Amino acid sequence: MHALVLASLDDDQAVETVSIPLAGKSSIADHMVIASGRSTRQVASMAAKLAEKIKAKFGQTPRIEGLPTADWVLIDAGDVIVHLFRPEVRSFYNLERMWSFGETPDAASA
Structure with missing residues (x-):
């Protein structure tokens, strides 16, 4: 699931994709992926495409808010929680800092 999420975001030209491993640190998921889109339209498109790919590959419909x-x-998406932001909103909430557990988050390489 994690690889599918990263590949989908890369295909859709997500900006500054970061993956934070949560296994052993939180029971909510194994990974948290945070990425930005350049506009609300791109963010919505990335989310819709990702949901479609998850449903096609795993047969489950992820919850979207x-x-x-x-x-x-x-x-x-169960094992993976994905946050997609517009850049201004992402910098305001700064989830990477909150969830990094004192470590540097891993930047997903393209």
């Missing part, structure tokens, strides 16, 4: 405004879209 925030799609109507697309400033911050949360996709709960």
Whole structure:
């Protein structure tokens, strides 16, 4: 699932994709992926495409929050939690800092 999420975001030209490993640190998921889109339209498109790919590959429909405004879209895909932001909203909430557990998050390489 994690590899599919990263590949989908890369295909859709997500900006500054970061993957934070949560296994052993939180029971909510194994990975948290945070990425930005250049506009609300791109954020919404990335979220919709990712949800379609997850459903096609794994047969499950992820829960999605925030799609109507697309400033911050949360996709709960079970083992992977995905946060998609517009850059201004991402810098305001700074989830990377909150979830890094004192470590530097891993930047997903393209």
